[in-house]
Amino acid sequence: MLTLEKIKSKIDDAKSIVVICHVSPDGDALGSGLALRRFLINYGKADVELLCSDEAYSKIAFLSKREEIKRDFPDEKKFDLAIGVDVANAERMGDARKFYYRAQDRFVVDHHATNEFDAEELYLVSNASSTAEIMYSVLSFVSISSINRDVAECLYTGILTDSGAFYYNSTSSNTHNVLSKLYEYDIDANRIYYEFFKKTPKNVFKLHARVLNNAVFENNSQIAILSFHQKDFIETDTTIADTEGCINKIQDVDGVVIAIAIAEVDKNSYKVSFRSKGDVDVAFCASRFGGGGHKNASGCRLNGSYYDVYDKVTQIAKSVL
Ligand SMILES: [Mn+2]
Structure with a gap:
């Protein structure tokens, strides 16, 4: 080195x-x-x-x-x-x-x-x-x-x-x-x-509120998934950059071990972020799809339909629990 x-x-x-x-x-x-x-x-x-x-x-x-x-x-x-x-x-x-x-x-x-x-x-x-x-x-x-x-x-x-x-x-x-x-x-x-x-523009607050409201909990609520679709960005006048920080709010939920945010960048193209608590290694999850990061925070990009991406990232998250 x-x-x-x-x-x-x-x-x-x-x-x-x-x-x-x-x-x-x-x-x-x-x-x-x-x-x-x-x-x-x-x-x-x-x-x-x-x-x-x-x-x-x-x-x-x-x-x-x-x-x-x-x-x-x-x-x-x-x-x-x-x-x-x-x-x-x-x-x-x-x-x-x-x-x-x-x-x-x-x-x-x-x-x-x-x-x-x-x-x-x-x-x-x-x-x-x-x-x-x-x-x-x-x-x-x-x-x-x-x-x-x-x-x-x-x-x-x-x-x-x-x-x-x-x-x-x-x-x-x-x-x-x-x-x-x-x-x-x-x-x-x-x-x-x-x-x-702390600072949150009102439109970003509205984006986060609606995405958090639609959060899905899987695996006895150990895995939480947030999904940002293009229509969420359009209807709240936000962009993918405004997803920042939202995942931490869902990760705070008691019992959630892995939080995942799936954000639609383009048609059939998604940015995926992972967060985990304790020893659970989500760097592995992201690296399986060509991404990278750290044990407790990582990210990758995935192509395919939303349901495909959702299934893939949820399955990989289950495998590290
Ligand atoms: Mn860094």
Whole structure:
């Protein structure tokens, strides 16, 4: 695996750098990516881009200017160095993977135990709460004086969201050590917490209310399934990005061990999220369908009819109980 010294020399050697997040980006991918981009600019790099093949989800908007996150580049664009953040495999980069492989040099910073990149292009801490937690170690090693309040707030966002507000078992003493360092930059933790965990636009509240109302409980109510259909999005004026967080509400139900959210992306195309309690491993469930994630939180995409997808994901969930 890469060392921090090696990472520093790769960054020092590069003039142009592209930071790449995974598709369906979450607070950790975008928080770590934005933090890294701003850090590299503070560190003196003139040509630094942040690339994500999918639209950034709306909650990140208050942390970043939309133009800061690029969706694509002209095909001929090449970078000295590409850095993947929070990506477990090349497929998770979506179309952006071509810029990863076209760069002169490349590496990935990640915390997914399911990571598939070769050791010589990987900095992996699989027991970390988030990529943002690892990113703090990387950035403070490279140049602690290039971390400012902006960088710290993006890192805080990544840790906060990926640890489920310090709720998941991946939260450790190191997580809190990093947080205590971030607080030294006078971050507005209260506002970030509100923005990501509490603030709900009325139309999103209505989407969640109707989907939760139609929740199905299977296997003696150990498995709960939420389904988001296109008509739910249309009738509440929401998008798939607004499904975020709804699954946690159903997972809170006493007795539910696995929560599943099935969201219709397109006709016969579904985004599936899994959450579990305790030792139940839903990373396995997602990986069976080409996805990835962690023991207690994972996701994948599935094609087929809704009933097919429903059956497949319910069966795989039963198999890990
Ligand atoms: Mn993550």
